[in-house]
Amino acid sequence: MAEEPAGAALAAGTATVLPTGLSAARPALIRALNEQLLLEHIRSSGPYSRADLARVSGLSKPTVSLALGNLERAGLVRLAGHRTGMPGRTAVLYEVRPEAGFVLGLDIGLRYLRGAVADLAGVVRARVSVPVRAATVGDRVAELVDLADELCARAGIDRSAVTQTVVGSPGVYDPQRNLMALTGGLPDWDRPEAIAGLRAAFGPALTIENDVDAAALAEQALGVGRETDSFAFVHVGTGIGMGLVLGGRLVRGVHGVAGEIAFLPLGGDPPAWADAALDAAIVPPEAQRRGTLETAAGADGIVRAAHRRGLTGLATAHSVFEAAAAGDRHAVAVVLREARLVAAAICCVIAVADPALVVLGGGIGQAPGFAEAVTAELAAIAPVRPEVRVSALGTDVVVTGCLAEGVSLAWTQLTAATVP
Structure with a gap:
């Protein structure tokens, strides 16, 4: 049986366009491309019958049968049962072989x-x-x-x-x-x-x-990121970082540092070294290593801010948030400062990338009431306000x-x- 060119599946928008004459010269390549095409359909939307695959791929039923046989022998697909309750012969269904x-x-x-x-x-x-x-x-x-x-x-x-x-x-x-x-x-x-x-x-x-x-990839696959093709995942915890998805694709940048918002020159209340750094162009080792924003707004920065307000008995960011929830006005001020810093970072992202959604993760980002505080701060400074939501994927999100x-x-x- 003559091999059917993978170009027959162009109607599905997924096939590879082959150079003129290649289909005659490389039948094995055509078979492999047809198998890849069918496997991708089965992975994304299966299980499928032979007739289903012929319809969605644009390939003929004999070509589909040949490709499925090869995939089954290679251990990549398996029988998934039969479709019953419809007129005509019972259809055999195929799914990927997880093992x-x-x-x-x-x-x-x-x-x-x-x-x-x-x-x-x-x-x-x-x-x-x-x-x-x-x-x-x-x-x-x-x-x-x-x-x-x-x-x-x-x-x-x-x-x-x-x-x-x-x-x-x-x-x-x-x-x-x-x-x-x-x-x-x-x-x-x-x-x-x-x-x-x-x-x-x-x-x-x-x-x-x-x-x-x-x-961010987890949110795109299983979280609230499934609802849009443009969103920012902002992690706020021990450190601060961002994963940016635009047009359905993760943005990495030329050097891979897209999303390294820890290094934004944002610090809220000026730390003790700010004037010296401006005067002498000296960046403190801590900020140089972790970034100015992360130094100020990471978990350690929250504790330092609490200590500056006299809350020296609080040793963790979690304890600061607990004190704020209990009504301590100094702790409330620290939490609002944190929300302001995170909102300022998000505002920078909005100005450059304009995502439809911001997802907050990390121990601080997921703290009760923090998303609402960030949303309120964004309302005061951002040109537009994307929806701000909290990740539901927990500590295993990475x-x-x-x-x-x-x-x-x-x-x-x-x-x-x-x-x-």
């Missing part, structure tokens, strides 16, 4: 390491969170490896079955130097041995993702985003292997 591979999602936090393993249907098979005990970069990598081993053991799989590993990390991965930059409060994570250790442990199928960008990215990468890897 075609597995994905590890790992979140490197300052105090906790979190992880999960999922199959290629995105179903989580195991989830683990452990406190950080590492004192060195090597220890931290070793703890991640132990976490991965525990996840695989709980999921009942061997590490060799993992197709992709995605690690969410503070900072920005620099591929030219093969190291992390702008890692904030994570000790020594910008040293070369960090990435070298991860690659040695997890192999070539490893992706390093900024943790807040991973959270892991969830890593899994979503990993599943997509794994399917790309598996289907690319079928192309000659």
Whole structure:
């Protein structure tokens, strides 16, 4: 049977346009492209019957049958049952085979390491969170490896079955130097041995993702970000960061630093070093390492602001918010200052990107009443007001985003292997 060109699926808007004569010269390539096309339809909207796939792809039924047979033999799709209750013959349905591979999602936090393993249907098979005990970069990598081993053991799989590993990390991965930059409060994570250790442990199928960008991907896949193609995920906790999705795509920027709002020159109440910094062009080590906004508005900045107002007995940002909820006027002032700083950062984002939605995450961003306080501050300063909502994905939001990215990468890897 002559192979049908993948160009027949152009009506679906997803096929690749091939150079003239290529379909005659490369029938194996045409078969592989047809298989990729059908697999993408099954992944995104399945299960499908042969007739369904012929209709949505524009391919003939014989071509669909041939491609499905190849995909089934490759272990990428499986029978999902039959469609009954309709006139004519009972239709056989096909779905992706989740066990075609597995994905590890790992979140490197300052105090906790979190992880999960999922199959290629995105179903989580195991989830683990452990406190950080590492004192060195090597220890931290070793703890991640132990976490991965525990996840695989709980999921009942061997590490060799993992197709992709995605690690969410503070900072920005620099591929030219093969190291992390702008890692904030994570000790020594910008040293070369960090990435070298991860690659040695997890192999070539490893992706390093900024943790807040991973959270934005989670919101896009499973959270409130599904409702729009343009939104900003703003994490406010120990650190501050943003993941920006515009037109349905994560914005990374030329150097990968899109969303690093920690470095905005916003500080609210001027810290003690402000005049000296202006006069002598000196940036204090803390602000240089973590960013001016993060130094002022991260969790440590909230505690410092509370201490300046005499609340020296409060040692955490959480305790400051609790005191504010109990009516302490000094704590209320600190929380309002925090809302003002975050609103100022969001206003900068609005002026440049104009997202339809802002999603607040992190321990501070999700604090009761904080979104309302930020919304009120935005009303006073922003040219337009996007909707401000709180993430509902919890503390595993970074892991969830890593899994979503990993599943997509794994399917790309598996289907690319079928192309000659």
